[in-house]
Amino acid sequence: MNRTRPRALLTATAGVLAVAALSSCSGGAEAAGGDGGEGGRKEVPPMRISVNLTGDRAKAGEPVTVTLAEGTLREVTVTDSKGAQLDGKVSGNGKTWTSARKATPGTAYAVEARDAAGGSAKAAFTTAAPEKVNKLTLAPGKNTTVGIGQPLSIVFDHPVKNKAEVEKQLKVTTSNNTEGSWGWMQDWSGKDRVDWRPKTYWTSGTKVTLDATLSGVDSGVAGGWFVRDYTTSFSIGKNQLVKVDLDNHRLTLLRDGQTVKDVPMSAGTPGGEKASWRGKTVLMSKEGTINMRSETVGLGDAYDKMVDYSMRLTWSGMYAHAAPWNAAYFGSANKSSGCIGMSDADARSVYDQVQVGDPFEVTGSDAKGTQALNNGYGEWNLSWDEWQAKSALR
Numbered sequence: 001m002n003r004t005r006p007r008a009l010l011t012a013t014a015g016v017l018a019v020a021a022l023s024s025c026s027g028g029a030e031a032a033g034g035d036g037g038e039g040g041r042k043e044v045p046p047m048r049i050s051v052n053l054t055g056d057r058a059k060a061g062e063p064v065t066v067t068l069a070e071g072t073l074r075e076v077t078v079t080d081s082k083g084a085q086l087d088g089k090v091s092g093n094g095k096t097w098t099s100a101r102k103a104t105p106g107t108a109y110a111v112e113a114r115d116a117a118g119g120s121a122k123a124a125f126t127t128a129a130p131e132k133v134n135k136l137t138l139a140p141g142k143n144t145t146v147g148i149g150q151p152l153s154i155v156f157d158h159p160v161k162n163k164a165e166v167e168k169q170l171k172v173t174t175s176n177n178t179e180g181s182w183g184w185m186q187d188w189s190g191k192d193r194v195d196w197r198p199k200t201y202w203t204s205g206t207k208v209t210l211d212a213t214l215s216g217v218d219s220g221v222a223g224g225w226f227v228r229d230y231t232t233s234f235s236i237g238k239n240q241l242v243k244v245d246l247d248n249h250r251l252t253l254l255r256d257g258q259t260v261k262d263v264p265m266s267a268g269t270p271g272g273e274k275a276s277w278r279g280k281t282v283l284m285s286k287e288g289t290i291n292m293r294s295e296t297v298g299l300g301d302a303y304d305k306m307v308d309y310s311m312r313l314t315w316s317g318m319y320a321h322a323a324p325w326n327a328a329y330f331g332s333a334n335k336s337s338g339c340i341g342m343s344d345a346d347a348r349s350v351y352d353q354v355q356v357g358d359p360f361e362v363t364g365s366d367a368k369g370t371q372a373l374n375n376g377y378g379e380w381n382l383s384w385d386e387w388q389a390k391s392a393l394r
């Protein structure tokens with residue numbers, strides 16, 4: 001046994017400490033069933049321990065090790081100032097206990113050990129505060145329901161040089177043992193990012209949980225320390241995807257392999273920067289009515305419009321949306337500034353039925369290239385082998 005219920009934090013700091021346990025006197029403790037000594041009490045041998053971390057500026061990012069001078073350890077409890085305990089185990093020879101997790105920066109810890117003879121000893125230490133703290137942003141949001149193409153995505157506030165060490169702490173569990181892999185990239189924002197993508201699209205109904213046990217992990221140079229763990233969970237919704245055919249100017253929504261909606265559209269004007277991206281992308285957000293200005297995507301002052309039923313597909317500004325001003329070209333020509341435009345009625349119908357995370361598979365020759373990996377969620381444009389190669393643990 002290596003854990004006990006939380007105990008109050010001690011304020012004393014010690015690296016080596018001897019205590020005669022469970023005694024109201026200075027030298028002994030009552031032994032169960034004991035009959036030696038005056039009044040049916042017998043002496044418990046003093047217990048001496050040493051802890052590898054000491055003082056009020058102990059080094060963070062290392063496991064806690066408790067070593068017994070003599071005898072055999074029975075249990076050790078290491079508790080932080082918030083009442084959380086570090087799991088750990090006693091060595092085979094009963095002399096040392098080592099925590100499974102690393103000590104977190106800027107945290108006070110209390111140590112209590114007990115040996116097989118009934119003795120106990122206590123110690124305390126505080127780790128040095130971090131110079132910089134790294135935090136992260138998770139997508140999708142907690143307890144959300146998303147489409148079958150949605151990856152689990154983490155963007156970090158500061159650089160992550162120790163990518164392998166961080167990735168080891170990111171555990172994904174699913175309700176149906178979905179196969180998947182992490183892949184690292186630089187986000188469109190310029191920050192470090194790591195995504196977890198299944199080998200193939202998710203199965204509808206899958207439950208997904210991430211446990212990021214990052215507390216006490218060093219990001220590396222210029223990145224800072226993680227000082228907390230993160231967890232999130234989400235579910236996979238309806239099995240549906242959208243096919244966009246640039247050459248035939250059609251958008252088709254399929255659910256469970258069956259066509260739900262097939263509408264004419266007009267995509268980006270081919271032959272230049274106004275062309276659309278091809279490839280497999282993922283619906284990032286449903287943004288409703290928004291102002292679209294060409295200056296924000298590097299197209300000068302070509303347009304400044306309020307646009308309805310806007311569905312974001314890339315960070316660079318490719319959307320599917322209502323475009324009634326382009327009605328003359330629906331189903332016949334690509335004449336937009338890069339987005340996929342439909343009539344008001346068709347855009348509203350598609351908008352109401354799609355889910356964030358639904359794949360949009362864009363095909364055709366009227367494109368300016370394949371969507372980049374980090375321009376939204378472009379990982380589905382990589383083969384499984386190519387994606388796995390982006391893991392820091394491969």
